[in-house]
Structure formats: structure tokens, C-alpha cells
Amino acid sequence: MAELIISSVRKSFGETEVLKGIDISVPSGTFVSLLGASGCGKSTLLRCIAGLETTSGGSITVGGQDVTDLAPEKRGLSMMFQSYALFPHMTVLDNVRFPLRMQGKRYGNRAKQKELAKQALDQVRMGDFASRLPRELSGGQQQRVALARAIAGEPRVLLLDEPLSNLDARLREEMQVELIELQRVLGLTTVFVTHDQDEAMSLSDQVVLMRDGVVEQAGTPEELYRRPRTPFAADFLGAANLLDVSVEIDNSRATAVLAGGDTVPVRTSNSGAATLVLRQEKVRIGDPLSTDDSVVTATVVSRVFRGGEVQYLVEYQGAMLRVVANGESMLSAGDQVELSWSSSDALVLS
Amino acid sequence: MKIAKPFAAAAAIGLALAVSACSTTSAPSGNSDGGAPVELVVTSFGGDWEKAYIEAVVKPFEEEYNAKITLVTLYSADALAQLTAQASAPQLDVVHFSGGQEAIAAAQGLIDPVDPADLTTFDDLSPIATEGLERGEGPVMQVTPIGIVYRSDVIEKAPNSWEDVFDPKYAQHVALTDLSNSYGLLSLLAVNETLGGDTDDLEPGLDALGDLAQSGDAIVIKTSADMQQAFSARDIWIAPYSQDYAETLRKAGLDVEFAVPDEGAPASFITANVVAGRTNSDLATKLVDFSLRPEAQATFAEAMLYSPVNTTTELSSDIADTVIHGDALSKLVRYDSTVLNERRAGWTDEWNLRIAQ
Amino acid sequence: MRRLKLEPWLLILPVVVLLLVGFVLPVASVLLSGFTTPGGGWTIENFTRFFESAFHTGAAMRSLRMALVQTAVVLLISLPLAYAMSRASAKVQAFMMIAIVLPVMTSVVVRSFGWVILIGPAGPLADIPGFLELSKSRQGLLGTELGVNIAMVQVLVPFAVLSILGVLNGVDRRLEEASRTMGASFGRTAWSVVFPLAIPGAIAGGTLAFAMSISSFITPNLIGGAQIPVLAAIIYTDATTNLNWPFAAAQSLLMLIVVLVTIGLTAKLSARR
Structure with a gap:
């Protein structure tokens, strides 16, 4: 396994600059997610790493070797595609053997290659399907085969391009667990592209949030969740409520003035216009737990029952906020409610 | 040659495709003076031959007989193939052959015999031009060694x-x-x-x-x-x-x-034949006769050095030596088409x- | 319910009738006439004459050999060409498409004449020392099988390219990318991934090229001439010059059998995949 270092990578398609100088370092054996909305450049970056796109600037090194200008087949990586890209004219076993065959002598003769391919298949519990053709498999099975194929050639870095997005929710969760287990066992340096923040957070050692061709914020899932540096990051990484406020500092005590004139204590050292971030699970409906809590009054707009909990959409001074209450909460639209939160849970981004 | 009846029609379709010939339909119409011109469909060998034929025959004939002549380029073998294919509904009026095909056409009844009485030029024609008439073939119109x-x-x-x-x-x-x-x-x-x-x-x-x-x-x-x-x-x-x-x-x-x-030397004898089963065969015969007139024959000789078959044809002095004519004509060998x-x-x-x- | 079952048949009825009247009946009649004598009786004499004539069997073998050679060369050219086209930008692909289809729109006669000039003793290639000696008569490639093959390949390539292109355009590019990331070079990717997937198109294009090649007579006539006789040209002569339709029909039937057997074999080949 090898360390992957991406520095100042740029990529333009004609006039459009898709990657505007990306720096990421992926330590050996770690699982990094490239997270972002579609069009943010995350897939392009992955393709640049794989060598399927040439970069317009910057460098990519794998295990200390500069691979920026190497052809894809010489980089020693492997990539798994959203569509799986299994070769339809080969059996499952031949698909998995393909990277071994292409790397020639290193994996011995035909029989030895088949044995290794079989082992890779066994690792994803697809050993029984070796002689099938890809079209005879279900989506989930094809996915496992694609994974087996991607790891069979012992890649220095495993690149995954939204591999789970074509699966239904249940299968997806199952695969997430298996994927992460396999990655840990094999110690694979993995770059995983996704637009799903839950998936990114549950799988990754590191999450790189991208936006418009730049890295918005990078760090562990906890860091990103707890300490987003921008309103965008806060919004993307969890259902957060964002309120425009203006911060006033008096005797080193900071107070945010909300749209309705309510004032709440916050922790910041910068005054002026800012964004107040309130995660939905941190906002309570009804009586405050502590007298130190901030309290505002809002109006219920809608109620969605979700079994264990109820999600409300409430309006506060023209802003819509999402709030979660326990399953017994029976408020209805138009009800006036008090929202409260602990000032330590309120994050101010200026 | 005969084709088994049941297949003849279908075979004709198939061959017509292969032969890729263009056929023109002519409207059978009433006749002559003042009315709409009567159309005759005539085969041509194209190129310079066609130019000479238009000059010598088509233009003056159309004027004289109020006719409209449509030329279709068909070499002898293709022309015979088309005649055979269209045996029951012929689309051509006058067919020219240069390779002895008239013998086959006559034997199969695809062309009509020409009655010497219908040829105003008959008495002036060289014997080699008319010897085929009794076999039911058209007269020889041009001879080229x-x-x-x-x-x-x-x-x-x-x-x-x-x-x-x-x-x-x-x-x-x-x-x-x-x-x-x-x-x-x-x-x-x-x-x-x-x-x-x-x-x-x-x-x-x-x-x-x-x-x-x-x-x-x-x-x-x-x-x-x-x-x-x-x-x-x-x-x-x-x-x-x-x-x-x-x-x-x-x-x-x-x-x-x-x-x-x-x-x-042997020679190729180009015959002009009247197709059987067409409504305007009288006019077609007149066309054949027209092409045997000394004026037409002279034009053929001038243009293509064809030996005239009409003995009254006058040749200009500069081609008189080159074009074989008169008694020399009978020395040219004409093989028996039937044998060939x-x-x-x-x-x-x-x-x-x-x-x- | 009855209506529902009937509708598909009603839909294809016009095509079936057209095919029957416009193709099956005339062709069958022509072919059946191969078993008739000029007099109208039944006979297999046309077939025995064919197999007893060294000239006819020789020409048939020549046609078969040339068709196979041409088909092989056509595929060798068409596969990479179609691959390049399928992976070119839309603009380039459209341009190449025009360049490939345009010759098809011109007459085969005109194109063959172009070749006659190009590869004949008065053409530009005649200046190459030794070129004229390629034929015994010092006519360059005129009157040689090689000359006919070259001209025929040019005639046939567009058809093979189009049928292979149709298949390749449907092949997911990710397959090639996946192959590249797994250590396969461009060449090995083309060989191990792209070409195997193009086989259905190659079979269709190859079959088409074979059938067109073995039945063509214009180009072999113009380039090869009388001294390179091919079966299709002989059938044409027998039908038009010799007016021996039954014999021409018998030969057509034999040719049709060869083509049908070829199509049958290739269909079986592609079905196995």
C-alpha cells in the first residue's frame, strides 16, 4: 500500500476550470472520501488520479513515485466504477483474473492466476459464481465481482467512483460494512467518491469536502461535522439550520442578534454579520432544559412522522428550520412553539 | 431458345434487374398527319454511332413522318436479352444488332420479316443487305470490316x-x-x-x-x-x-x-429489325427503309466509315479510298449466324x- | 383477445407480402429454372455441365478465394477504423462518416474506373520500378487478382465499418477505462476488451462483405478483365450474351448456396457467443 499525495492539481476542459488547485494527502492504508455535489470536480479528480484524464497542472505521487504523466496502466492503481464496468464477454473468474493477466509474469501462469482470482472472489463471497457471465448476476453480485476485480491486482491505491449508488438502501448498507471490513483487512489506501454525506462519514477516515473545484474543508468525519468552517460545509455535512445573524461583542461576551430581534449568546470573537448554525438534533421543541439556554418562538409549518421521531418544519421570522422531536410529539401546523438550544451547540461562522 | 413457361415471367423480372436496362413505354396512338407524333422506340449503340444515326435518320425521319423517336442505348446482346424478356409485351420498335443476333430473334419470332415490297430502296440495295430477308431477318444497314x-x-x-x-x-x-x-x-x-x-x-x-x-x-x-x-x-x-x-x-x-x-476480312453486319407484336410496325418498317436511303448511307460513311449497302450512295473523294464499297463489299466474309x-x-x-x- | 393476437401479424403482413412478391417468388422461379432444359423439361444437366467445366469450377474457386481474402482484409482495416471513429469526438466522427459513406454514393463503375487509372500502366504508380511487372502483360495491377482485391476492398470497407461502428458505439467506454486502470495498455485493451465486443459487428460486416464480394462482377470485370474470370461475371455473360438462362440460374443457385452456408455458419458462430 502506498501514500497518495495530490498537490496543486488543476484541470481545465477548454475554458472551464474544473479543478482549481487541489491539495490532498492520503496516508497509506487510509480511507478517504471525496464528497461533494455533482459538478464539484470530485469525479474528475478521481479520473486524474487514475490517469484517465490528464492534469493541467500540479502533481500526483503514489508511494513517492510521481505518476502525473504516467499512462493509467503504469500507475499500479485500480478503479471501480459506478456501472461496475464488468467485461460482458468474460466469465466472472476471467473478469477477476484480468488485472492479473495484464500484469503478466508477476502472477505466474494461467493456473496460478485462476487460483488467485478465485481467492479474491471468495473474499467477496462470490466464489460459487466463478463460471457465470456478468449478465447472469444481480446488481449486488456484479458489484461484489467488480470489487474483487479491483482488489485482485493488489493495487497501490483503490479508487472507487460512487460504487454503491446503484444499489437499494438495504443492500447498500450491507455493502458499506463489507467494503470497510475488506479495506481494513487488506490495508488498502482507498479514495472513495460520493455525493452522500452519510456514506462518506460512516466509511471514511478522512473526508474531503469539495465545492466548485476547490477543497472546501478536509478532516475526519467528526471534525467536519462538529467544526464546519463554512456554512456550506455545515449544511452539507448534516441537516443544519442556518440563520443570518449579526454578532455584537460587549466585554468579551458575544451576542448574536437574530432576525426577529431576539438575542442569543454565542461563542465567537468576531463581530459583524455571521451565520448561526443549529443542527436539527440540537434544537429542542418546548421547555428549555436549562435557564442558560437560548429560546425563541416559532410557528409549526408541517409535521412528518418517522416512527421513533417526528420531524417538524417550523418558521422563525421568515426562515424555515428543521427540528426533531420524539415520536409522541403531537403538534400541528400553526401551533406556536418555543425552540431552545444550549449556547455551546450554536456555532457561529463569520 | 425457349424458357419453361411457368418460370418465364419471373425469370424475366430477375433478369431485367440484372441487365439493368432502361425501357421506355410508348403510347399506342392513332396516326399521322397533323395529330400528335407517333413514338418509336429504337435501340442505339450510343456514342458516335448515335450522333451519326440522329443526324442521318432520326431528325429527317421525325420531320417527314411526324414521328417521335426515342433512342435507348442497348448493345446487341442486351437488346436480344430484353426482347426475349419482353416477348409477350415488347417495348421496343426497331432493334439494331451487330453480332448476328437477328438470326436468333427471327427464329424465335421476336422480329417481323420485312417484305421487300415495303422497302422503296430495295432495288438499289447490295445483295448482302437483303439476303437475310428471306430468313425473316431485317436488312443489313451498315457494314464495317x-x-x-x-x-x-x-x-x-x-x-x-x-x-x-x-x-x-x-x-x-x-x-x-x-x-x-x-x-x-x-x-x-x-x-x-x-x-x-x-x-x-x-x-x-x-x-x-x-x-x-x-x-x-x-x-x-x-x-x-x-x-x-x-x-x-x-x-x-x-x-x-x-x-x-x-x-x-x-x-x-x-x-x-x-x-x-x-x-x-470478316465484317460486322449491322441489321435493322422491326420488332414483332408492336402497334406501329408499319412506321417502324418505314424507319428501316429510311436508314437505307443513299443520303443516310452517305452520312454513316462520312461519320463512321461504314460501307454503304445502297449502291447509289455517293461517297466524297476523301473517304472513297478508305471505305470499302461497290464490288469490294462482296469480298467481306459474312459468317452464317446460325452456325456461329x-x-x-x-x-x-x-x-x-x-x-x- | 383474438384481435390482440392478430395485430402483430397484421403489422408485418405488408412486409411479408412485399418480400414474397418482390423477392422470394422471382428468385425462387429463377433458381428453379436452373433445373430446366432450354426446351422446358426437367434436368440436372446445367449442374453437371458446371461441375464438368474446368473453366467454371476454376472461376468459382477463384471467386471463393478472392471473397475470403477480401473479407479478411476488409475486417483488418474496418475494425481499427471503426474503433477510431467510435472514440473520436462527435465532430470528427461525423466528418469520418461522410468520408466513408460518400464513396458509397458514387457509382461502383466510376470508382472502379478510378482504380483502373490509378493502378494501370498510365497511372502514377507505374513510375515505381517493378510495378508494371506485377502483371505478365506489364499492365501494373490491371488484370491481376491483387488489383481486383484492392479495388474490391475499397468498395466493401464502408459496409463493414458501418456495421462494426454500430456495435462499438454501444460499448461502454468505462470498460476500456477499467481495463486501462487494471494494467492493460491501449493495445491490449483494444485486443482483449474492445475487439471481442465488436465481434457481432465484425461477423455482420464480414458476412455482408463476403456476400457482396462473391456476387460482384463490375469491379472484377473492369480491373481483372476477361483473364480474371469470376463466377458472378460468368453468370452475367451466360445470361446476357449466351442467353442460357437455365445455366445462369443453376450457377446462381450454387452461388446462393455458398452464401447461405456462410451466413448460416456465421450466424451459428455469433449465436454461440
Whole structure:
């Protein structure tokens, strides 16, 4: 396994600059997610790493070797595609053997290659399907085969391009667990592209949030969740409520003035216009737990029952906020409610 | 030749596709003076021949008889194929043959016999023009001898024998004509007779010409267009072929001359035939007669050096020596078409086998 | 319910009728006439004559050999060409498409004449020492099988390219990318991934090229001439010059059998995949 270092990578398609100088370092054996909305450049970056796109600037090194200008087949990586890209004219076993065959002598003769391919298949519990053709498999099975194929050639870095997005929710969760287990066992340096923040957070050692061709914020899932540096990051990484406020500092005590004139204590050292971030699970409906809590009054707009909990959409001074209450909460639209939160849970981004 | 009835119609469709001929329908209409012109569909050999025919026959005839003549370019073999295919509903009025096909057409009743009484020109015609009438064939309209066409700029002394095509000086510059073309057949027969054979024994000719082609000393072409190309672009100097085509080549700017070998020459006899089963066969007969008039014959001679078959034809002094006419005409060999048609297939197979590379 | 079952048949009825009247009946009649004598009786004489004639069997073998050679060369050219086209930008692909289809729109006769000039003794290639000696008659490639093959390949390539292109355009590019990331070079990717997937198109294109090649007579006539006789040209001569339709029909039937057997074999080949 090898360390992957991406520095100042740029990529333009004609006039459009898709990657505007990306720096990421992926330590050996770690699982990094490239997270972002579609069009943010995350897939392009992955393709640049794989060598399927040439970069317009910057460098990519794998295990200390500069691979920026190497052809894809010489980089020693492997990539798994959203569509799986299994070769339809080969059996499952031949698909998995393909990277071994292409790397020639290193994996011995035909029989030895088949044995290794079989082992890779066994690792994803697809050993029984070796002689099938890809079209005879279900989506989930094809996915496992694609994974087996991607790891069979012992890649220095495993690149995954939204591999789970074509699966239904249940299968997806199952695969997430298996994927992460396999990655840990094999110690694979993995770059995983996704637009799903839950998936990114549950799988990754590191999450790189991208936006418009730049890295918005990078760090562990906890860091990103707890300490987003921008309103965008806060919004993307969890259902957060964002309120425009203006911060006033008096005797080193900071107070945010909300749209309705309510004032709440916050922790910041910068005054002026800012964004107040309130995660939905941190906002309570009804009586405050502590007298130190901030309290505002809002109006219920809608109620969605979700079994264990109820999600409300409430309006506060023209802003819509999402709030979660326990399953017994029976408020209805138009009800006036008090929202409260602990000032330590309120994050101010200026 | 007959085709089994049940299949004839369908076979005709299939062959019509293959032959790719364009047929024109003519409206059977009432006749003559003042009314709409009556249409006649006439086959042509295209090119210079067609130009001369339009000049000599089509234009004056249309004026004189209030007719409208539509020319369809069809070589003899294709014309016969089309006549056969259209036997039950012919689309042509007058058909010209240059390869003896009139014998087959007459035998199968595809063309009508021409009554000498219907030919105003009959009394002036050379016997060779009318001898086929009693067999039901149309009269001979044009005669062109088969001799030796040669490049006068590279061959100084005019060839005077059929054996000159075997002269080593001309090796790799000789063009022979395939037997699918009747000029090729006539050339072969002439060479064969020079070498001691006859129509019962074609071996001497087949051997000699076959060897010539097989060794690469001669190429084998199929059509008149090929012949023009052979002289213009394929470095060919000498070829047995017809005088009318030699004239076409000369007019196209090539330095070629035509020589009649001392051993004598066969000739291609182009006949004009009235198709059977058409409504306007009277007018068609008049057209045939018209083409035998001395004026038309003179135009053919001037344009293509065709030997006139009307003895009253006056030739201008500058072609009088070149065009074979008068008594000399009867020296040109006309082979019995029936015999040739009968043996042609066998000869062709033999010939093909000898020349194939 | 009855109506529902009938509708598909009603839909294809016009095509079936057209095919029957416009193709099956005339062709069948022509072919059946191969078993008739010029007099109208039944016979197999046309077939025995064919097999007894060294000229005809020789020409048939030549046609078969040339068709196979041409088909092989056509595929060798068409596969990479179609691959390049399928992976070119839309603009380039459109341009190449025009360049490939345009010759098809011109007459085969015209194109063959172009070749006659190009490869003949008066053409530009004649200046190459030794070129004219390629034929015994010092006619360059005129009158040689090689010359006919070259000209025919040019005639046939567009058809093979189009049928292979149709298949390749449907092949997911990710397959090639996946192959590249797994250590396969461009060449090995083309060989191991792209070409195997193009086989259905190659089979279709190859079959088409074979059938067109073995039945063509214009180009072999113009380039090869009388000394390179091919079966299709002989059938044409037998039908038009010799007016021996039954014999021409018998030969057509034999040719049709060869083509049908070829199609049958290739269909089986592609079905196995």
C-alpha cells in the first residue's frame, strides 16, 4: 500500500476550470472520501488520479513515485466504477483474473492466476459464481465481482467512483460494512467518491469536502461535522439550520442578534454579520432544559412522522428550520412553539 | 431458345434487374398527319454511332413522318436479352444488332420479316443487305470490316496480315477481344482461317491467341470502351477490331489507323429489325427503309466509315479510298449466324479456359 | 383477445407480402429454372455441365478465394477504423462518416474506373520500378487478382465499418477505462476488451462483405478483365450474351448456396457467443 499525495492539481476542459488547485494527502492504508455535489470536480479528480484524464497542472505521487504523466496502466492503481464496468464477454473468474493477466509474469501462469482470482472472489463471497457471465448476476453480485476485480491486482491505491449508488438502501448498507471490513483487512489506501454525506462519514477516515473545484474543508468525519468552517460545509455535512445573524461583542461576551430581534449568546470573537448554525438534533421543541439556554418562538409549518421521531418544519421570522422531536410529539401546523438550544451547540461562522 | 413457361415471367423480372436496362413505354396512338407524333422506340449503340444515326435518320425521319423517336442505348446482346424478356409485351420498335443476333430473334419470332415490297430502296440495295430477308431477318444497314487497328505513331509499316499480331516487336502491346463481344469472335475466326482452321476446327486460332494472352503478350478486353482505354491508357499498339471503332478512336484524338489484312476480312453486319407484336410496325418498317436511303448511307460513311449497302450512295473523294464499297463489299466474309450462334457457347468456354490467368 | 393476437401479424403482413412478391417468388422461379432444359423439361444437366467445366469450377474457386481474402482484409482495416471513429469526438466522427459513406454514393463503375487509372500502366504508380511487372502483360495491377482485391476492398470497407461502428458505439467506454486502470495498455485493451465486443459487428460486416464480394462482377470485370474470370461475371455473360438462362440460374443457385452456408455458419458462430 502506498501514500497518495495530490498537490496543486488543476484541470481545465477548454475554458472551464474544473479543478482549481487541489491539495490532498492520503496516508497509506487510509480511507478517504471525496464528497461533494455533482459538478464539484470530485469525479474528475478521481479520473486524474487514475490517469484517465490528464492534469493541467500540479502533481500526483503514489508511494513517492510521481505518476502525473504516467499512462493509467503504469500507475499500479485500480478503479471501480459506478456501472461496475464488468467485461460482458468474460466469465466472472476471467473478469477477476484480468488485472492479473495484464500484469503478466508477476502472477505466474494461467493456473496460478485462476487460483488467485478465485481467492479474491471468495473474499467477496462470490466464489460459487466463478463460471457465470456478468449478465447472469444481480446488481449486488456484479458489484461484489467488480470489487474483487479491483482488489485482485493488489493495487497501490483503490479508487472507487460512487460504487454503491446503484444499489437499494438495504443492500447498500450491507455493502458499506463489507467494503470497510475488506479495506481494513487488506490495508488498502482507498479514495472513495460520493455525493452522500452519510456514506462518506460512516466509511471514511478522512473526508474531503469539495465545492466548485476547490477543497472546501478536509478532516475526519467528526471534525467536519462538529467544526464546519463554512456554512456550506455545515449544511452539507448534516441537516443544519442556518440563520443570518449579526454578532455584537460587549466585554468579551458575544451576542448574536437574530432576525426577529431576539438575542442569543454565542461563542465567537468576531463581530459583524455571521451565520448561526443549529443542527436539527440540537434544537429542542418546548421547555428549555436549562435557564442558560437560548429560546425563541416559532410557528409549526408541517409535521412528518418517522416512527421513533417526528420531524417538524417550523418558521422563525421568515426562515424555515428543521427540528426533531420524539415520536409522541403531537403538534400541528400553526401551533406556536418555543425552540431552545444550549449556547455551546450554536456555532457561529463569520 | 425457349424458357419453361411457368418460370418465364419471373425469370424475366430477375433478369431485367440484372441487365439493368432502361425501357421506355410508348403510347399506342392513332396516326399521322397533323395529330400528335407517333413514338418509336429504337435501340442505339450510343456514342458516335448515335450522333451519326440522329443526324442521318432520326431528325429527317421525325420531320417527314411526324414521328417521335426515342433512342435507348442497348448493345446487341442486351437488346436480344430484353426482347426475349419482353416477348409477350415488347417495348421496343426497331432493334439494331451487330453480332448476328437477328438470326436468333427471327427464329424465335421476336422480329417481323420485312417484305421487300415495303422497302422503296430495295432495288438499289447490295445483295448482302437483303439476303437475310428471306430468313425473316431485317436488312443489313451498315457494314464495317474487322481488320487490324494500330497505333500509327509507333508502328510505321502498316500491318498487312492477321499474323502481325504475333510479331514479337509488339509483345505486351497487343489487345485481343473477348468472345463475349462479337468482334472478338470474328477476329478469332479470321486469325483461325489464316492459320489453317475453319469453323469446324477452331484449334489453330484458339491455340495461337490463347497462348498470346496466357503469356502476357496480349491483354484481353471486353467492350469497345475497353478498347479505347487500351489504346489511350494501357500502352496498346495493335488490336484486331472493327473499322468503325478505329474511326471513333481517331476522332477521339488517338493516332490510330485501320488496315485490312491481305488474307481477307470478316465484317460486322449491322441489321435493322422491326420488332414483332408492336402497334406501329408499319412506321417502324418505314424507319428501316429510311436508314437505307443513299443520303443516310452517305452520312454513316462520312461519320463512321461504314460501307454503304445502297449502291447509289455517293461517297466524297476523301473517304472513297478508305471505305470499302461497290464490288469490294462482296469480298467481306459474312459468317452464317446460325452456325456461329450454335457453336459460340462451346467456343467461349474453350476460349475462356485458354486465356484465364 | 383474438384481435390482440392478430395485430402483430397484421403489422408485418405488408412486409411479408412485399418480400414474397418482390423477392422470394422471382428468385425462387429463377433458381428453379436452373433445373430446366432450354426446351422446358426437367434436368440436372446445367449442374453437371458446371461441375464438368474446368473453366467454371476454376472461376468459382477463384471467386471463393478472392471473397475470403477480401473479407479478411476488409475486417483488418474496418475494425481499427471503426474503433477510431467510435472514440473520436462527435465532430470528427461525423466528418469520418461522410468520408466513408460518400464513396458509397458514387457509382461502383466510376470508382472502379478510378482504380483502373490509378493502378494501370498510365497511372502514377507505374513510375515505381517493378510495378508494371506485377502483371505478365506489364499492365501494373490491371488484370491481376491483387488489383481486383484492392479495388474490391475499397468498395466493401464502408459496409463493414458501418456495421462494426454500430456495435462499438454501444460499448461502454468505462470498460476500456477499467481495463486501462487494471494494467492493460491501449493495445491490449483494444485486443482483449474492445475487439471481442465488436465481434457481432465484425461477423455482420464480414458476412455482408463476403456476400457482396462473391456476387460482384463490375469491379472484377473492369480491373481483372476477361483473364480474371469470376463466377458472378460468368453468370452475367451466360445470361446476357449466351442467353442460357437455365445455366445462369443453376450457377446462381450454387452461388446462393455458398452464401447461405456462410451466413448460416456465421450466424451459428455469433449465436454461440
